[in-house]
Amino acid sequence: MLIDWFTVAAQIINFLILVGLLKHFLYDRIIRAMVEREGRIRARLEEAEKKEKESDAEAEKYRRKNIEIEEKRKGILEKARGEAENQRIELTQKARQEVENLRTRWRESVQREKTSFLRELKQLAGHQVYAVTRRAIKDLADENLEERAVHVFLKKLENMKREEKNKLAEAFKKDGNKATVRSGFELSKSQRQQITRTLHEQIENDTEVRYEMDTEIIFGIEVKSGGEKLAWSLEGYIKALEDQTRVALEKEAEAEDAEKESKEITNGEEIREEGSR
């Protein structure tokens, strides 16, 4: 008999026990481990996906930021360019202003030089005219020029209108009955007496008269008191000479200025061209 029924029963029991043992030691443990690993891997994948999304978002953020920075940079550049342009214009204007100032200063200094030259010329011309005139009058009329001047001055005093005389008299009084006579040359004693007497007669009796010599006057006599003044001098003649000289000089200066200005305009244009470059 190939089949031993006791063995069959024993094998059935053995098999069932083996099923139970393997369920406990093999299948359940292995399946649990696999499920757990699967879960972990899925979690990890999900996390990776999440991180990828996050990193994508981050990348997008940085890309946007970069664009923003680029725009900002462009804005700043544009602004700087505008500022530089403004600065250039301002500087050009300043330079032009400076040139203008320099020119004004130069003109002023030329004016000053002209004025001082004219003053010197006036004095020199006055002296020369005085010297020439005195000699000429002396030679021709054999008469002292200074005496003629005193004579003319006195004549002028006498020929004054009444109101003028009164005005002068009041000025004398205001100054405490004092008057000053200034002349461009030394007056002799008799001349002084003559002038004093005439003043007493014509203007005010008790006036105290002081005499001064002033080379500025060059040739002439004047009486001064309390702001009023009566004068006769070579000044008027010299004035005419001065005027004529000045006119001549100014004409010359204007011609020079016109020439200079035309030169400056061309220079200014050159400066502007360089700036725009």
Add this chain to the structure above:
Amino acid sequence: MDWMSIKEISLDQVIFWQWGPISLNGTIVFTWAVSAFMVLFSHLITRKLSTDVPLSRWQNLLEVVVEGMLKEIREISQEEPGSYLYFVGTLFLFILVSNILTIVPGFLAPTASLSTTAGLAICVFAAVPVYGIMSRGFLGYLRQYIEPTLFMLPFNIIGELSRTLALAVRLFGNIMSGTKIVAILIAIVPLVFPVLMHALGLLTGVIQAYIFAVLAMVYIASATRAQKQKKGRQKQKGEHS
């Protein structure tokens, strides 16, 4: 022709210890040995399992085996393996390990004994109604014997019995003959040739383990699935009308 006694055909006749009707024969002892080996091997590997990567080689081996069985069961039964794995998987592993261990000198496969194969076939014979009733209920399971007509009842019963017998005899015949052929060949040609036959025996053993397990699964699946197919058909009818 006395050179091959019944003792040499069946391991049951190799008796180690006897007490009345209870005998501790070679079949039982080698079954215990195989079982102990499997349990010990599983325990050694599964006592410290890694639930993350990397995992040990042995764990990987066991996972591949278990995963492969799950996949196979899923394909045959068209449903989640659940408790089928414990039964069918153990059948497969027990037969496989028993058959492979025949290369160990002095080891005799318990599957070469008709008692073992009969025991396993009886287990399958019992498991089919158990799983069938679990899934379809008692009456539902019994009804399949009188389908399509009551006339089919005896044929169904005969089919049930004959396939169990076939299951037992197929495995027994293959393994036993493999062992015996090697024994015979050693007597005729002592060198090299028996090794080739042994290798062939290993291949046969593996294939037989697979066939046994797959057939068991098919029988169980047919008992549980018939009901579902019927339900599906009724559903389709309802939809058509």
